[in-house]
Amino acid sequence: MLTPTHADLVAIAPEIILTITAGLLLIVEAFLPGLRRHFSGLAMVGVLAAIWARLHFELPGAVWAGMMQIDELAAFVDIYILVAVIFTIAMAGPFLRRTETEVGEFYALILLATVGAMVMASSVNLLPIFLGLELLSIPLYVLNAFLRRSQVSVEAGLKYFVVGAVASAFLVYGIALLYGATASTDLAVIGSQVASSGQLNPLVAIGLAMIVGGLAFKLALVPCHAWAPDVYQGGPTPVTAFLAVVPKGAALIVLLRLADGMDLLHISPQWVAAAAGIAVASQTLGNIVAIVQSDVKRMLAYSGIAHMGYAMVAVIVAGADGGAAVLVYLVAYTLMNMGAFASIAMLSEREDRPHFINDLRGQGYKRPIVALALTTCLFSLAGVPPFIGFTAKFVVFRAAVNEGFVWLAVIGVVNSLVSAFYYLRVVYAMYMQPLPRREPKFQFSFQIATAAAVAALGVLILGIYPTPILEAAQTAILVLVR
Amino acid sequence: MIITATHYLVLSLIIFCLGLVGVMVRRNFITVLMSLELMFNAVNLNLIAFSYRLDDLAGQVLAIFVITVAAAEAAIGLGLIIALVRLKDTVSLDEADVMRS
Amino acid sequence: MGFLIENFGAIFFFLVAALTVAGAVGVVTLRNPVHAALALLETFVMVAILFILRHAEFLAAVQVLVYAGGIMVLYLFVIMLVKVKDLRAEDAFLLNIAPLAVLGGVLLGALLAAGILLGTMAAGDGAVAALQTIGDETVGNTEAVGWLLFTKFLVPFEVVSVVLLVAMIGAIVFGRRDAALSGPGEGVEP
Numbered sequence: 119m120l121t122p123t124h125a126d127l128v129a130i131a132p133e134i135i136l137t138i139t140a141g142l143l144l145i146v147e148a149f150l151p152g153l154r155r156h157f158s159g160l161a162m163v164g165v166l167a168a169i170w171a172r173l174h175f176e177l178p179g180a181v182w183a184g185m186m187q188i189d190e191l192a193a194f195v196d197i198y199i200l201v202a203v204i205f206t207i208a209m210a211g212p213f214l215r216r217t218e219t220e221v222g223e224f225y226a227l228i229l230l231a232t233v234g235a236m237v238m239a240s241s242v243n244l245l246p247i248f249l250g251l252e253l254l255s256i257p258l259y260v261l262n263a264f265l266r267r268s269q270v271s272v273e274a275g276l277k278y279f280v281v282g283a284v285a286s287a288f289l290v291y292g293i294a295l296l297y298g299a300t301a302s303t304d305l306a307v308i309g310s311q312v313a314s315s316g317q318l319n320p321l322v323a324i325g326l327a328m329i330v331g332g333l334a335f336k337l338a339l340v341p342c343h344a345w346a347p348d349v350y351q352g353g354p355t356p357v358t359a360f361l362a363v364v365p366k367g368a369a370l371i372v373l374l375r376l377a378d379g380m381d382l383l384h385i386s387p388q389w390v391a392a393a394a395g396i397a398v399a400s401q402t403l404g405n406i407v408a409i410v411q412s413d414v415k416r417m418l419a420y421s422g423i424a425h426m427g428y429a430m431v432a433v434i435v436a437g438a439d440g441g442a443a444v445l446v447y448l449v450a451y452t453l454m455n456m457g458a459f460a461s462i463a464m465l466s467e468r469e470d471r472p473h474f475i476n477d478l479r480g481q482g483y484k485r486p487i488v489a490l491a492l493t494t495c496l497f498s499l500a501g502v503p504p505f506i507g508f509t510a511k512f513v514v515f516r517a518a519v520n521e522g523f524v525w526l527a528v529i530g531v532v533n534s535l536v537s538a539f540y541y542l543r544v545v546y547a548m549y550m551q552p553l554p555r556r557e558p559k560f561q562f563s564f565q566i567a568t569a570a571a572v573a574a575l576g577v578l579i580l581g582i583y584p585t586p587i588l589e590a591a592q593t594a595i596l597v598l599v600r
Numbered sequence: 601m602i603i604t605a606t607h608y609l610v611l612s613l614i615i616f617c618l619g620l621v622g623v624m625v626r627r628n629f630i631t632v633l634m635s636l637e638l639m640f641n642a643v644n645l646n647l648i649a650f651s652y653r654l655d656d657l658a659g660q661v662l663a664i665f666v667i668t669v670a671a672a673e674a675a676i677g678l679g680l681i682i683a684l685v686r687l688k689d690t691v692s693l694d695e696a697d698v699m700r701s
Numbered sequence: 702m703g704f705l706i707e708n709f710g711a712i713f714f715f716l717v718a719a720l721t722v723a724g725a726v727g728v729v730t731l732r733n734p735v736h737a738a739l740a741l742l743e744t745f746v747m748v749a750i751l752f753i754l755r756h757a758e759f760l761a762a763v764q765v766l767v768y769a770g771g772i773m774v775l776y777l778f779v780i781m782l783v784k785v786k787d788l789r790a791e792d793a794f795l796l797n798i799a800p801l802a803v804l805g806g807v808l809l810g811a812l813l814a815a816g817i818l819l820g821t822m823a824a825g826d827g828a829v830a831a832l833q834t835i836g837d838e839t840v841g842n843t844e845a846v847g848w849l850l851f852t853k854f855l856v857p858f859e860v861v862s863v864v865l866l867v868a869m870i871g872a873i874v875f876g877r878r879d880a881a882l883s884g885p886g887e888g889v890e891p
Contacts, residue, residue, distance in 0.1 A: 122855070130856070137863060144870065182856040223874050230867050237860055245662060249860040252669045256864060259676050260871035263683055272683050276693065279680055280632060283673050284623055287639035290666055291616060294643050297659060298605070298650035324813055601711040608755070610814060611718045615725050615744075617810035622729035624802035630734045630780060634741045637772070638725050641748050644760075652755040660757050660842075661849050667760075667767055668861045672868035674772050678779045679875030685783045 125178040129188040132168035132196060133233045139164025140226040140233075147222025154220050158211035161225040162204065165232075169200050184304065185243045192240035194594035195371055198449055199239065202363045203232050205456040205569050209463045210356040212563035217265060217354070217469055224264060227257035228360065238368040244293045244303040244329075247372055251289065251336070254365055255282045262353040262361070268470035274352025278361075281335055281345040289332030295325030309379025318386050326389075329376065336369040337426045338419070340399040347411075350419035354469065358415060359459035362422050367448045370429055374444050377436045378598055383521075393434045394526060400427030401533040409540045413472040414462055417540060418455070421499060424537060425451055431526050432514045439517035441595035442588070443510075449587055450498070450510035453580070457495035457573030461488045464566045467558050475544055480553030485560065488567050489548050491574035496545055498577045500538040505581040513588070608649030616642035629684065629691045633677040640670035714754060721747040734780050738773065745769045759843040 127134075143160060146153055177189050186192075206228060214220035234253025241247045259282060263275025293303065299321035300308045312322055331342065338346040350358050376382075382389040404424030411417040429451070432443035465481060465488065466473050482489040498505030511534060515527040580587055615638055622635025644663045651659025681691055705712065724747060727740025745768040752761035840848075850858055 183853045185854075185856050223870055227867065227870060227874075230863060230870075233863065234860075245665060245854070246857050246860060249665060249669070249857050249864065252672070253860060253864050253867065256672055256676055256867050256871065259680070260867075260874050263680060264874070266683050266687070266875070269687060272680070272687055276629070276680055276684065279673075279677060280623065280636075280693070283636045283677070284620070284639070286669070286673070287616075287619070287636065287643065290640070290643045290669075291646065294646040294650065294659075294662070297647065297662065298609075298654070301654045301656055303658065303662070320815075601708050603711050603714045603754075606818065607714065607718070608751070610818075611721065611751075613810055613813050614722055617806045617813075618722070618725040618729050620809070621803055621806035624805070626729070628734060630776070630783075631728065631737050634728050634737055634776070637741060637768075638728060638744065641744065641768075644764075645748060645751060648752055648755045648757045648760065651757065657845055657849050658853075660760050660846055661854050663757070663760055664763060664846070664850065665854075665857060665861055667763060669864060671767055671772055672864050674775065675868040676871045678775055679872045681779055681783065683875045691783055 122182075126181045128175045129178050129181040129186065131171040131175055132200070133236055135168045135171055136164055136229045136233050136236075139167075140229040143222040143226045143229070147226075151221075154222070155215075157220065157222055157225050158207050158214075161207050161229060164229060165200050165203050165207065169197060172196050172200070180242075184306075185246050186237070186240050187242040188240055189597045191371075191594045191597050194445060194590060195239040195367065195448075196236050198445075198452060199232060199235050199364055199367060202360065202367075202452050202456060203228065205460065205573060206356050206360045208569040209359065209460045209566045212561075212565050213354065213356050213463050216561055216563075219265060219354075224261065227261050231257040231261070231360070232364070235364045235368040239371045242305045242375065244296065244305065244308075248286075248290055248293055250368070252286060254368060255286065255336075258282075258357070258361055258365070261357040262349060264354055264357065265469055268352075270352035270470050271354065272352075274349045277345050278349045278353075281342075285332045285335030285342070287332075288328045288335075292325040292328030292330075292332065295321055295328065299325060305375055305379045309376075309381070312380040313385065316385055318380075318388075323386075323388075326376070326380075327392075330373065330393075333369045333373055334396065336365045337373075337430075338366075338423050339396050339426055339430065340403050340423065343400065343403070343423045346423060347416045347419040350415045350422075351413055351472065355415070355459055355463040355466065359456055359463075362418070362455050362459065363452045366422070366426060366429075367452070370426075370433065370444055370448065373433050374436065374441055375598065377433055378441065383434065383436050390434060393430060394523070397427045397430035397434065397526065398529055400424060400430065401530060402427075405533050405537045405540075408537070411540070412474055412476070414475055414478070414544065415473050417475070417544075418458060418462075421537065421541075422455070424533065425499070427533075428511060428514055428530055431518050431523070431530060434526070435517045435521045435523065437521070438592070438595055438599045439520055441598055442591040443514045443517040445591035445594060446513045446584075446587055447510040449580070449591075450506040450577075453573050453576045454495045454498045454505075454507055457491050457570050457577060458499070460566050460570035460573060461492035461495070464488055464563055464570070465492075465558075465560050467560065475547050476554070477558045478544060479547050479551040481560075482549035484553065485562070488570050491567075491570035493545050493548065494574040494577055496541040498581065500541040501534040502538070503581070504578075506577050506584065506587075507581070509581055509584045605649040605653040608645055612642040612645035612649070615639075615645065627693050629677075629681055629693055632693065633674060633681075636677070637670060637674065640666055640673075710754075714751075717747050717750050717754075721751070735777070738776050738780060741776075742769055742773050745773070756842065758841075759846045762843075 172193055177193055179189055180187050231254050234250045238247050238250030241250060259275055259279040262278050263272045265271035296308055297303050300311050302308060335342040401424045404420045408417050408420035429444060429447045432440045462473055498507035501507050501511045515530055518527040619635045619638030623632050626632050643666050647659040647663040721744055724740045724744030728737050731737045731740055749761040749764040752764060
């Protein structure tokens with residue numbers, strides 16, 4: 119008989135707080151729709167309370183019959199996810215008011231998706247991982263199609279739904295096969311069985327391949343990347359920012375847990391070959407196709423594909439070095455993307471039209487703060503020092519070199535150089551080209567500008583002084599690596 | 601002749617692949633959704649077969665969760681159909697494709 | 702006759718399996734969505750029978766209630782709502798990639814089958830005692846499943862309840878027709 123103990127409940131306090139806040143938002147939406155202007159504030163309070171709960175309560179370790187593992191790693195990932203959500207909500211308020219779609223459901227769905235991501239990242243059992251992924255994905259299907267009058271938005275929702283549902287089916291089929299092969303869905307049990315047998319039996323190998331395939335869809339890795347540009351372009355920009363950061367982070371943590379638990383680096387050369395192939399293909403294809411994009415959001419989609427390619431290098435390396443590199447990379451990726459998407463959320467006229475790079479011409483002098491924030495984030499995405507993007511790439515490639523994957527590091531560096539071209543093209547348009555004759559009417563929003571500026575400052579400060587993030591990542595990963 | 605887990609697994613595999621082909625080939629969104637249901641049903645067959653073979657009830661519990669998730673996905677998918685029909689008066693995935701650039 | 706009686710279980714399984722596959726083929730190939738839905742219903746019921754054959758009685762009931770009873774009605778509702786008759790029929794297939802897709806599906810299937818056969822051929826089936834026990838006590842399958850669901854799998858159960866809540870919110874978002882979600886700023890193409 120299992121009765122939830124105090125530790126069990128405290129361990130998921132942030133999730134409980136977020137769920138209650140979401141419920142509250144729905145109720146207020148139903149009975150007091152006049153309060154809509156304050157919804158983003160209420161959601162923000164909920165997220166801050168969740169962060170407080172995660173920092174305040176002690177971390178009990180294994181809870182809920184060993185389903186979840188609330189430790190330093192879970193805390194690190196939770197807080198990174200919650201910070202990303204704060205940025206999302208900050209840019210969502212003005213965005214929804216501009217598009218006249220501000221309703222409580224939007225924030226409720228964002229918060230519930232956050233719960234899903236947190237469950238996924240802190241679970242050590244395949245069942246809650248799958249359910250967390252669903253809880254993360256299903257709100258995003260709805261949120262992508264949230265601007266129901268906009269054709270591109272509904273289309274983005276449709277595409278994300280079809281692709282996401284197929285990915286879920288693959289994932290859960292793989293889980294079923296792993297369950298059949300090992301009689302357990304517990305990652306530790308599966309990992310120790312596989313690691314002790316020293317090789318992958320066919321059933322485990324296929325199950326694992328299907329799980330990785332399902333997660334690769336969420337990460338938009340080649341060859342499962344085709345949905346990303348359309349979904350990025352069509353979805354509401356705050357949702358795109360969330361989609362670009364949170365599901366990818368949670369999926370990477372799951373991949374890391376799998377790779378590390380089974381010690382795939384040492385027992386399966388096929389895994390190393392396949393994953394390295396995926397990483398290289400993602401980097402190369404993402405960076406090359408991004409060059410020809412004329413829409414900023416599509417460009418960032420391909421950039422995201424390339425960046426997940428870099429992160430995969432760290433997943434392959436695994437262990438203490440690789441794991442810490444994944445965490446650092448996630449933090450960097452989050453800040454850069456949040457800053458970039460917040461800027462784009464403001465520098466946009468109509469949501470059902472593409473966000474052309476040409477529309478940004480001359481904005482460097484018209485909207486100096488947002489343009490500067492966008493520039494900072496783009497430089498960082500390109501991996502230019504002293505921004506955090508450089509630090510993250512450095513940590514990843516150093517881990518790869520230390521483990522003997524010099525060639526992966528070299529390909530990564532070459533790819534980074536290629537990528538600088540298309541990021542700088544946006545900067546060039548903003549500062550070196552004159553305003554177009556028909557000036558686009560961008561609505562200034564103090565809230566979005568602040569979000570973009572804070573993200574850019576984070577990119578700069580953590581780039582110059584990365585020690586706190588590096589140390590936190592190392593502490594967090596030590597609980598995973600034996 | 602004794603029916604073992606392997607028979608069930610092969611059956612489930614056939615259904616899964618049929619569902620996958622359906623998702624890829626059909627352009628009518630309603631049928632795509634139905635094909636997705638096939639894929640989730642295949643997973644359940646797998647889980648039940650393993651549960652019987654391993655003599656472990658966890659597989660059946662897993663299948664309950666899969667059914668629930670499939671139901672939730674179906675609800676969202678059908679909602680998307682309603683949104684698409686209101687906007688474009690079509691359920692064809694090809695006509696809902698303006699973003700190719 | 703003796704052969705039939707001896708192998709009744711196997712023959713029954715193959716019969717049901719054939720019907721399941723036939724239903725699945727119907728879903729993928731039938732052009733009229735109502736016919737496809739009926740084929741899907743047939744598959745659901747056959748899968749429920751397979752569940753019973755593998756001692757998952759509770760799940761079989763859930764399968765019939767949720768899938769055949771709930772989801773299928775939802776599908777038929779939507780099919781009626783979008784007035785299938787008004788829709789053009791020609792785009793049921795994306796013909797140019799159909800052969801490729803089928804080939805891909807067959808290849809994937811063959812690959813998976815090889816792995817599954819290699820992985821499971823050796824092992825036999827267990828006894829089914831544990832499917833109906835709590836601790837040492839023999840109970841019904843429903844009770845045993847319920848016991849497990851509310852002890853070991855409590856947290857997934859809570860998560861999945863939130864998933865259902867999300868599905869409900871999603872349906873409301875798509876269903877509502879009020880002004881808040883359809884402002885003039887985001888109008889359809891002029």
